[in-house]
Amino acid sequence: MIERSHLAILRAVEQAGSLTAAAERLHLTQSALSHSIKKLEQQLGAPVWEREGRQLRPTQAGQYLLGLAGRLLPQLEHAEDVIARMAAGERGVLRIGMECHPCYQWLLKIVGPYLTAWPGVDVDVKQQFQFGGMAALFGHDIDLLVTPDPLHKPGVEFTPVFDYEQVLVVANHHPLAQQDFVRPEQLVGEVLISYPVPVERLDIFSHFMLPAGVAPRSHKTIETTDILLHTVAVGRGVAALPRWLVAEYAERLPIKAVSLGEQGIAKHIYVGVRTADRNTDYIDAFIRQAATVSWRQEVK
Template identity: 40%
Template sequence: MESIIELRHLKTLLALEETGSVSLAAKRVFLTQSALSHQIRALEDYYETSLFERKSNPLRFTPAGERLLQLARELMPQVAAAERDMAQIIEGEAGELRLAVECHTCFDWLMPAMGEFRPLWPQVELDIVSGFQADPVGLLLTHRADLAIVSEAVPQAGIVYQPLFAYEMVGICAKDHPLAAKAVWQPEDFADETLITYPVPDDMLDLLRKVLLPNGINPQRRHSELTIAIIQLVASRRGIAALPYWTVMPYLEKDYVISRKITKHSLQSELYAAMRAEDTGKSYLDDFCQTVRERGFADLPGLSVLEM
């Protein structure tokens, strides 16, 4: 009996389970919402039954949908393992992956991704170039790093980029700060405040680069290397800050500070993996990027798919 089920169907079912939403699942598998719906409808028409309840939030699978979801959970890891084995047979298992990172908050999700990657590629030497890197792409070009996590995909000869994910930056302040009364912060709200940031150039801070400086606003600064120190300074009304939502969420839950949306469309930041063009055929680099994406979406709240 020839089956209608394809790997793309199983990937879609897993995305639906992970996101609980048709629209979010479509982004996860890089389809339009209508294309994903058509894919699911084809399965439902073939089996003459629904796979999930349309009006439930989050999405809830029917018994038939659960059975196909079980297949996806069992089969897709085996397919991934087989593809990894094929790459290791053809290309060899050994390699070197030195990471350069320009993001102070990346280590929250990077360490779990590295932990998952190591046993999959035990012969790949995985390491982090120590310290914050102001020019990680420069380290690639001088062969002092093999992959860089960067916030902009700036075209450069010899460098290619893979999108990782986008995320929301939120403004944070003390609970009794005057800005706590505003649900959305506009650029002018920062003008007379002390902005607490990491000690990095302005063009590496999305709040300044995308929101404040284009509007002619350049607030007073205070710097700290540590995220927890920034949170403590904000809670003590020494200033305000903008940080990734996933970073501040634990402190919001503990009621240390409050968060607010930055502009009505929200401030979105992006992360890309940069590598040398000559290395694009190395499967372990691609697999590491995929591991980062999967762990990020599994562990971090508020991520969205980033497309090139």
């Protein structure tokens, strides 16, 4: 019978790279770890590891069990953490995955009131899941995903919490700053700055420039919002960001928001949760709190 300890050992060997390092990580002797693996292989009637020189490589059976470990162990560990918190008189921890760089500023406006209203709940933001949120949600690495591009799949529910306009950001002295909107061909000579996101996930490419068959002069990426907008402010490039974020930074930087096309690009921010968790009170409360904060409140 496959036990949790077997899956934990397989995961540790895969992560650590050797039996010795895995044994140290699990606080076991190497002989005890080897015996456990050998016993599992006898029960299964198939090897789970094979040696390539000094390296261990999982067999087909081992790969299958590693996949199982990747799905089940995070769920069990999360369940233990939740129950331990309940036993200590706490409600739990809400782990939020961000698949939206500029949404961090928006999230900060929600977290304060939420923590005040739910003193027994901790909030943890997992920014490393910015571009792999669905896998993290299904794997129980996060409990809630904030994204502008939901992938509707069975087992996950997405709730739109606010809408916004994606706009072009330029310096106040840029020629395009005097226009109400820009056309795709007007960006051909520009340096486009974005977050380090695959091009196919950038709205300015997929919804604006590529349909028109044009591309910017060059494309560069910057990780942080502050540095990105300071770079735009001194005229070293243009960027596409939510209008509410540009309005907030325009109070202290010489930047201007210009609509992308005459109709603009309308977007929505969604919050996704596992269907099984949708009725959890503190998760539902966060979604309701999120829906009360929008860019309209910030630009008044």
